[in-house]
Amino acid sequence: MTRFIVAPQWQGSSSSRAMQLIDGAEAIAGDLPRSSTTVLDVPTEAGDAQGTGVHRLSALVRMRERIEDAVRGSDEATVVVGGDCGVALGSLTPVAGDDLAVVWIDAHADLNTPETSPSGAFHGMVLRAITGEGESLLRLEPGIPPARLVLAGTRSLDAEEQRFIAHHGVRVVAPSEMADPDVLADAVIATGATRVYVHVDLDVLDPAEMAGVALPEPFGVRTVDVVASIRRLRERLPLAGATLTEFSPSSPEAAIDDLGTILRLVGALA
Numbered sequence: 001m002t003r004f005i006v007a008p009q010w011q012g013s014s015s016s017r018a019m020q021l022i023d024g025a026e027a028i029a030g031d032l033p034r035s036s037t038t039v040l041d042v043p044t045e046a047g048d049a050q051g052t053g054v055h056r057l058s059a060l061v062r063m064r065e066r067i068e069d070a071v072r073g074s075d076e077a078t079v080v081v082g083g084d085c086g087v088a089l090g091s092l093t094p095v096a097g098d099d100l101a102v103v104w105i106d107a108h109a110d111l112n113t114p115e116t117s118p119s120g121a122f123h124g125m126v127l128r129a130i131t132g133e134g135e136s137l138l139r140l141e142p143g144i145p146p147a148r149l150v151l152a153g154t155r156s157l158d159a160e161e162q163r164f165i166a167h168h169g170v171r172v173v174a175p176s177e178m179a180d181p182d183v184l185a186d187a188v189i190a191t192g193a194t195r196v197y198v199h200v201d202l203d204v205l206d207p208a209e210m211a212g213v214a215l216p217e218p219f220g221v222r223t224v225d226v227v228a229s230i231r232r233l234r235e236r237l238p239l240a241g242a243t244l245t246e247f248s249p250s251s252p253e254a255a256i257d258d259l260g261t262i263l264r265l266v267g268a269l270a
């Protein structure tokens with residue numbers, strides 16, 4: 001049975017957004033099987049950037065350790081539910097290796113560094129940290145090489161992210177390409193990896209199908225296509241771990257509308 005870890009991490013400077021991410025994590029947790037779900041404590045400490053340009057750095061370093069400890073030692077793939085996308089660092093660290101590909105299903109690339117981030121929010125830097133770059137207190141070492149990354153559903157890129165993708169020739173599966181589930185699976189197989197980590201940020205979905213995200217981006221992917229792409233990929237490679245992140249409903253009533261969609265994605269990852 002798949003294990004779930006719920007990590008209500010928040011990375012920004014706004015407390016209303018923090019509350020929404022915490023509420024979102026709790027709403028999802030309420031629908032997961034109780035016996036196989038661990039809910040981590042909410043990191044209430046404000047944390048300190050320590051001059052790094054990463055908001056709440058000290059709190060995020062602690063949260064990373066907590067997530068890593070919770071994931072480590074399981075024989076099966078663990079699905080870590082955020083919280084923000086930054087939880088993927090702690091979730092991926094115990095399963096990293098030179099046979100691993102990382103699939104980033106997200107409207108954003110999350111490839112900023114503290115120097116290039118427009119927001120100071122770690123969720124926009126976490127994939128870069130997974131490649132072993134960026135702030136030294138909060139990155140994977142050794143990192144996953146760019147040739148082992150596949151981005152999918154991506155449609156909002158900052159200048160440095162565009163440069164990184166072009167420079168390294170990172171494969172980006174466009175939202176429209178997701179209609180054919182073989183495209184993602186083929187792209188991951190082409191990296192030569194033999195295991196795959198799948199990260200899903202709910203903002204990859206079209207806003208018509210997912211309202212409860214902080215940074216909705218138009219022209220997104222249909223839930224049915226994300227589910228089919230993940231299932232097809234899993235027919236071809238074993239899943240090493242997964243994240244499902246960024247649920248931040250504006251109210252408990254609004255959360256109910258999105259939970260059915262979220263559970264379909266949970267089903268594809270579990």
Ligand SMILES: NC(=[NH2+])NCCC[C@H](N)C(=O)O
Pocket residue numbers: 085106108110112117118119120121123124125158201203215246
């Ligand atoms: N996974 C996300 N929601 N990322 C949002 C990132 C937004 C922007 N690119 C930043 O660096 O701040």
